[in-house]
Amino acid sequence: MRLLPLVLALCLTAPVAFAAGKTTRIADADVAVAEQLRDRALKDDTAWDFTEGLTTEVGPRLAGGPNDLKGREWVIAKFKALGFDKVWSEPVTYPAWVRRSEHAEIVAPFPQPLSVLALGHSPGTPAGGITAEIVAFPSFDALKAADPASLRGKIAYVGARMVARQDGKDYGIGSTVRVAGPSLASQKGAVAFLLRSAGTDHERLPHTGITHFEDGVTPIPAAALSVPDAEQLERALARGKPVTVKLALDCGMDGEYTGANVIAELRGSKKPDEYFVMGGHLDSWDPGTGAIDDAAGIGITVGAAKLIAELPQRPARSIRVVAFANEESGLYGGKAYAAAHAKDIAKAVLGSESDAGADRIYKMTASVKPEARDAIARIAAVLKPLGIDYDANQPGQGGSDLSAVHAVGMAGLSLHQDATRYFAWHHTANDTLDKIDPEQLRQNVAAYVAVAYLAAQADGDFGSKPGAFAKDKDE
């Protein structure tokens, strides 16, 4: 019974034909179906079940670690069980990095342990650790400005602070320190690097994440202190005497690994070679179970696809869900996808990835051709009752894993999640299922299902073509 109105709607809309031309159009009847899918999503738990299953039965999924393959096998089996028309993998090769243990302590003047996590791609310390004096900087710019003489033989510490915000923009502050700080400190002669975690919380759980050493720079051991430990270190430093810290990291690069992007597709009924693409990334950092980052992203988009799969017929275009490989260490899966599909970029009519947790979507933006703006506005109107505003003045590149494919010409649509809580748990042991609010998760699915259906049904494209969006600025 629940399907009857949808069937009627589909029958009514099938014969409608739009005038040919550049302007992309969305039919009234498609909007009606999208609205029903949206409302159905608010009662559907496929996304929750997927996220619960992956985080419970596989758990942490460090790229290149033993759970990389396990995660893929789990997702492939789940995609097949959910009734996708086609499930396949596309290989992605990346360096593997392994974490065995980490330890930090203040040695003098106030001996005590510090909660610490090595950064991804950090080398280990010598077996006995590195013991050296701390030189502290309040920001990345202060480190930049530092006289190398002040750093030589010391452990550099950067204590930049982040504030929780809906748009999560302070992550730019923290991630800059984490990604570029160790390389810069090494260039200036530091023997190791510590940062105040790139996070907005006050838990004794450090935030890991990738770091990157510039070519020719000697990698130095680099780790994040939890926020309370960073503040403790700063209190010790505030007393004006030298503070000595011992850092012992057993971690490091571990050869090359070939994983894969796992792709599931609902084949389109009329233009099966054209597709809407959505998804999330399958890898996670290892201290947590990667629930908000990013099992939920795959779960949300799988949940959306599942509802479309239950329609009496497939939409005109295909719909793809991609579980991307190794986002965390450098967007390897996204780049491989872009490389593999660049030659057919016009077939990727629109893309949107979910990778900022599982809290409610509050804003939609898009990077599309001008003639598709009205169609985007029609999609936005379907999302409006979900509390989602459309900002037509900002680009929407489609998300981290789709940034590479957007860069080679795919039109993008971004569904911005409320990041107020996200950066409290991001990249920590606290990234676990209990942080997900099922109601907010369903709101995400409702938005994705409407976007996916309407993009797949739209009469006309969104402007995907080689090099179309090369001038997009970062959001």
Add this chain to the structure above:
Amino acid sequence: MRLLPLVLALCLTAPVAFAAGKTTRIADADVAVAEQLRDRALKDDTAWDFTEGLTTEVGPRLAGGPNDLKGREWVIAKFKALGFDKVWSEPVTYPAWVRRSEHAEIVAPFPQPLSVLALGHSPGTPAGGITAEIVAFPSFDALKAADPASLRGKIAYVGARMVARQDGKDYGIGSTVRVAGPSLASQKGAVAFLLRSAGTDHERLPHTGITHFEDGVTPIPAAALSVPDAEQLERALARGKPVTVKLALDCGMDGEYTGANVIAELRGSKKPDEYFVMGGHLDSWDPGTGAIDDAAGIGITVGAAKLIAELPQRPARSIRVVAFANEESGLYGGKAYAAAHAKDIAKAVLGSESDAGADRIYKMTASVKPEARDAIARIAAVLKPLGIDYDANQPGQGGSDLSAVHAVGMAGLSLHQDATRYFAWHHTANDTLDKIDPEQLRQNVAAYVAVAYLAAQADGDFGSKPGAFAKDKDE
């Protein structure tokens, strides 16, 4: 200038004499001084400075560990620097327990690490750990009712839940499981014990705490899972297949240790041998720095004493601040204090300890003789503007470390702190300075300074005598 009204008040009140008799009275002029002390406390940061100093410069203070002595030395120096008239130590002997490392993981069917902390007084496992199937119980009563055949050779897990409440009463649920669960499980043949942490949070930080094995029971390794890990284990169990866990604890009893209660006194101007006693405990669990449990308790009462020390003259009776030894493993400091002072219990006119964090006091209760109820009500009136209600129908035993001395006859007054946030951080690595709100901390000092001053000035006693409060029920 700030002191002038106080000086005047003291001059005016000195000649006042109350009628002799059983009823304890508090003079109007003393109330006026107490009100000024209260208001001054709301602008004073002695408590913060003490708490910041102890947690930064000493850090974790596990009883019997290397910081037991360091903590005492720090506190003795601080007491002397703050201008107390007398500072001394009274020896306390207790068993020492040492934590070296702990590790837990689900071995099958979903291999993954679990965040775990050994419980105090738990024995270690054999070097390779214990690997066994989990038998789960939702509550202590369910464990009690269990057929020993179901437990033999297994790891018992109890998943009792706590809800955050102002009065913290759910700690009764969690602490019962933690203290008595391992002994009971051992009696029924279990080889190890795990509990859902006795906490109200959802952080990946387990709550440690003492456990106790009954005489004749073989101690078994016992540890707490963080709440998210407990829920993860329950999700694995919910799938209906056997769940095997490996638990490896390197910890255990480590001989006998003699620490001390450290006592600071402002000597009374008229009845120096009689005293009001307040304080907190100096030891802490080792994963955090013991800020809310219980550096703040000493800090609050030191802050109160300091304001009284700044008056132009000492109050009639003495005022003691006690930094109790080893509360966490079994109230050793409190019991030693009671044993040492039982013979002079009538001299301890009233006592109140702070040991439920640093959030605001919302309620006052007292266990005193009936003839002192009016005096208690006058004290309560001074506290009322701080948002503190007086519940005359409940006992007030004075706090955990004073429970033993209350049991031998000391009148008690309890200043109940809002425990809504307390049991999220209690006994975890998260017990750090950043969890303390300086404004709420000062409200505590304001309450203690008024109580201490008025108890020291009161004309008449509060009923302390041998065995006076033997019939008090637990709060």
